[in-house]
Amino acid sequence: MSPLTALWHLLNFIAPPLCVAALLVALAKGLVWRQLLAGTSWRRLWAECALLGVLGQIAALLVFGVDGKLPGYAIWLSLLSLPLGWRLLKAG
Numbered sequence: 001m002s003p004l005t006a007l008w009h010l011l012n013f014i015a016p017p018l019c020v021a022a023l024l025v026a027l028a029k030g031l032v033w034r035q036l037l038a039g040t041s042w043r044r045l046w047a048e049c050a051l052l053g054v055l056g057q058i059a060a061l062l063v064f065g066v067d068g069k070l071p072g073y074a075i076w077l078s079l080l081s082l083p084l085g086w087r088l089l090k091a092g
Contacts (some may be wrong), residue, residue: 013067017053017076019048028084036091045083053080
């Protein structure tokens with residue numbers, strides 16, 4: 001495998017949690033919990049969600065041995081939503 005191919009594999013591996021984190025934070029801060037999340041910056045919340053999402057995807061890869069299993073998606077989506085839930089519990 002060439003270095004460029006390895007880079008594309010890595011980028012495609014981490015892209016789903018990064019994009020889902022951006023979508024989740026945009027919906028949470030823009031539409032649903034605008035008042036409660038006003039004190040938290042968009043970038044900080046996205047970085048926390050994205051980091052835990054990527055770690056969840058890595059954990060799912062280590063547990064199941066392959067990427068793309070439905071329980072693996074549940075793992076990284078659960079971890080991805082933790083920072084948002086924690087902020088809402090603190091604010092509410």
